[in-house]
Amino acid sequence: MANIAHTVHVGLGDRAYDILIGDRLLDDAGALLAERFPGRRYGIITDDNVAKAQLPRLLASLDAAGLQHSEIVLPAGESTKSWDLLGQAVEGILAARLERGDLIIALGGGVIGDLAGFASAIARRGMGFVQMPTSLLAQVDSSVGGKTGINSPHGKNLIGAFHQPKLVLADLSTLDTLSPRQFASGYAEVVKYGLIDDEAFFFWLEENQAEIFAGGPARGEAIARCCAHKARVVLEDETELGVRALLNLGHTFGHALEKDTGYSDRLLHGEGVAVGMVLAHGFSARQGLAPSQDTGRIVAHLKKAGLPTTLAEVPGTLGSTEALMAAIAQDKKVSRGALTFILTRGIGRAFIEKNVDPKAVSSFLDDMRG
């Protein structure tokens, strides 16, 4: 297939799969699937935005390959990751009489990937599924690694399954219909990989940021490097008993902010992560763990991407520090009451700290709200 620019293999034994990255891959999807998974029928799950922007291309390509399919279109947005819509997705799969050997396609951003992946994990006690991520966030992060799930009133992503896809097909051209704000939000996760343990990648991002935003070849390369990074972490720790938690850099703060803003358009996931990464670096610097110039460099880079970097930039009135701390304590990265945070010794040097003093965090937050 001429359109495949990068292939990343996730070598998880009998659950191994490929991530294919390239331009206009959606137009090849039918042929690619027919070749890799002969004799299946397909259930496509997507949201109404993506249904308008990208679904016709996928349908045309499946039809051209003679593949049978049915579609379930859900409302767009984080609140779709709910019991209600999970039920709709699963019952829709059953109503379409898809069988255990058939495949579900998750066509959309992280919301659809998480929900459709989880629906495939539990429909008929487990069906295969293919990720076709259409947001930058989904292409660099959520479509890889098999974490699937929905949100609970008790917190984000608290319900779900580890269920690896059979294939990830990231079509770069789908990003053309994504809003610039959503693109920037996904870019926060790209930066995250550099900050965790790859300073060289962060340098490279500093040099190639403009091309990545403009859509040159650096964009595909950035996505492939992120996928390779994530694949490596997932191989080491598929079910997040250890190092995989590093991928949560910036997320404990970020989730608290998302919760505070009602998981709404006020603050996108990646925007929360951007502020959260700056806070994690700032807090680490305050503890004398990391050089404070690093925080400055990160802030400068995220600002260029159009991302928020301070609590003051979160639109609307922020909840009290107590409310934020309660959200932090309820986040799943809590074990036996002690706060677990991803802290850092500098760019590319993040680590898991299981004994963070809640008082230090809350007084830091007090100062940061200015």
Added chain:
Amino acid sequence: MANIAHTVHVGLGDRAYDILIGDRLLDDAGALLAERFPGRRYGIITDDNVAKAQLPRLLASLDAAGLQHSEIVLPAGESTKSWDLLGQAVEGILAARLERGDLIIALGGGVIGDLAGFASAIARRGMGFVQMPTSLLAQVDSSVGGKTGINSPHGKNLIGAFHQPKLVLADLSTLDTLSPRQFASGYAEVVKYGLIDDEAFFFWLEENQAEIFAGGPARGEAIARCCAHKARVVLEDETELGVRALLNLGHTFGHALEKDTGYSDRLLHGEGVAVGMVLAHGFSARQGLAPSQDTGRIVAHLKKAGLPTTLAEVPGTLGSTEALMAAIAQDKKVSRGALTFILTRGIGRAFIEKNVDPKAVSSFLDDMRG
């Protein structure tokens, strides 16, 4: 522990576990758990009948061992295996702030085991759980093997996960508060193991039936032999891609009857299975596959147990043959339109037949409704 009469090991590698069978094991539960799983907290899921009959014993035993616990009591009955009550169970686990290392206890019959097992599979993307089966059906069948799930309007058990328990604790004395009708219903699954591939076990049941119903040592032995049988099948085929389907002997017909009677008290699961096993043998005999005397022997044995063996004995007005056939076609043991049935060449000689002619089944049913 003096009370453990039988131990069956399920050697599933890193998911291996023990089934402990014995009298008054619930009173030892706290000590057993404290020894095997130090430092955990417990979330007990049960139904209102079992909460009255058996929960106080478990709580006393956990308290005596100093183990922290919380309880979720759900309504009794098959309709509890629903999205709604699954949501309640999972949100209850999260509300109790149980963490990924803590353990869920399923105290009850197959309904609670299936539901609580599934809730543990998806709460925090997978928590450990312990089966404490209190019905005969659960002790010989549903608590072993890791099939968990709920029902869909599209059919029984169509939503769920394969999630093995960490321990199964079958207390024989809990069966003392089970109704005789429920005991008989569970006995149908006991007979099933003999019919599948163990004629010697069926002989033994013919000889020991009275003692099993009266509660002598043969009861514990029967349960242990069933668990060992099921464990062997699960080892061979954990996710039911092959031989595990044999455990569905009588279930395709049985599920159709359960559906037709609204999953109600009109027909218990095991009662449907009893009629279903007779139908499966009768149909096999009609096809010239099995000797028809075998059907007679099975009918005689099930009758002695107080179980129904004919369609006429299903209380109320049965749906049309067309309606039953539609239910059969919708059962999950359908692949690409062809009917898959567990047929037999005689007692102890069941096999999977993937190409059963729907017309032969429907004309057989027509004759059987007399």
